Amino acid sequence: MLDAHVVKARTRFTVDVALKVASGEACGLFGISGAGKSTILACIAGSETQDAGHVRLDDVTLFPPLLPLHRRSIGYLTQDANLFPHLQVAENVRFGLTNGARETSESWIVELRDRLNLEPIWHEPVHAISGGQARRVALARMLARKPRLVLLDEPFAGLDRYLVRELLATIARWQKELGFTMLVVDHASDVLERLCPRAIAIEEGRIVQDARWPELRAHPATPLLGELLAPL
């Protein structure tokens, strides 16, 4: 289970959010841009240090004290693929595997490669691949280590609908198969709904509603949330 209480001062407001996500559950953080969703994810990932609160993942305390990044079983995918520019696609995907795990993980790597259709670019340098391909490589690299917690921060921004649909289906399938806990940030409700049955709505760093999507759509807690959920 992910048990997090994130307190982090920002310029306009302080993010103060407490949430619990059961093991294997997928939960979406929903709200307008600048509501503090990405800050929550960054603090849970450990790329930002929160001012107070706590983060626990199953029996491991991530904060406080701040657990070093390499000891966290967390996969973190953002809208920037952040591939290592000096490595080929295959080297990027295998980056997080230790020497001992490489051989035992080979069948898993092959599965990732084939299901994400990376074979044609497998030995390409990353500067030679498209943005959509880069996002798929980043997904494969993140899942290669089979993390217990997956954090997705608008990983589909800027991608075409076809690719987004494909990636959503792939992630949803793997989430069920591997059973990892997942926290997803997006301001597109249809994207979140495909991945997460539960949504936590955030406004100015606070939780305004924590519900299933039908409940959220039927009774949005705030006018802003209602506007966000209304069709265009």
Added chain:
Amino acid sequence: MLLRRTGAVIFAAALLYPLCGLFVSVGPWRWDGGTIAGAVRVSLVLTGIAMLVVVGLGTPMALYVARASARERLWWQAVLLLSVLLPPLALGILLSLAFGPHALGAFFAPLGIRLTNTPLAFVVTQVYVSIGYYVLGAVAAIDSVPKALEIQGGLLGQDRWNVFWRVTFPIARLGLAVALSLAWVRALTEFGAVVITAYYPAGMPVALWTSLENFGLPAVMPLLVVFLVTALPLPWLAHILAQRRLTRA
């Protein structure tokens, strides 16, 4: 394109123009093989050792400064700039006082370690004159590596050392090579500070000076040629290797 290239050629020609001095007649060149070989050996070996120290101490410092907060970073940069801005002669005097028999040297003397006019003094002086250049250059090189990549490296299970070795260093290596080249040239060509702290053993700059004093220009010219030939390869090689790996990546 042609115009810009012509401009670059004119720039390079002007930069290298002083080398024309090698072709000015100063009488028959006086080759003193023993002096030249000794000076080259002292300079290359001791500068090599100094560079190991510079890289070993300077790289962690550069990593720290590059990732420090903006305010803290300003303080560290002031310290580094101070070491770079000190005139070499002034630095030599300060080093000879600080490491001399009335200061730190007093603690080392009973151990039989002399901190002036020894190879150790030579290396220490070279480290002091060059490490600021290396760290400032290395900070700029490390700055060019997005922090998000290092965070990804960490979350992919790599500890700090592995993140540096597998992410930061490969991406920053061209900049680090430039920083090392600057430090190498700065240390190898150092005269003002070395002549105060380590007149012996004589490296190439001091040998140039003593040859000029004792035998005039005919003795200096061969040393100059050897100096140029021996000083250039290492920084150039560093650039070539870094560039080649970057291109391959």
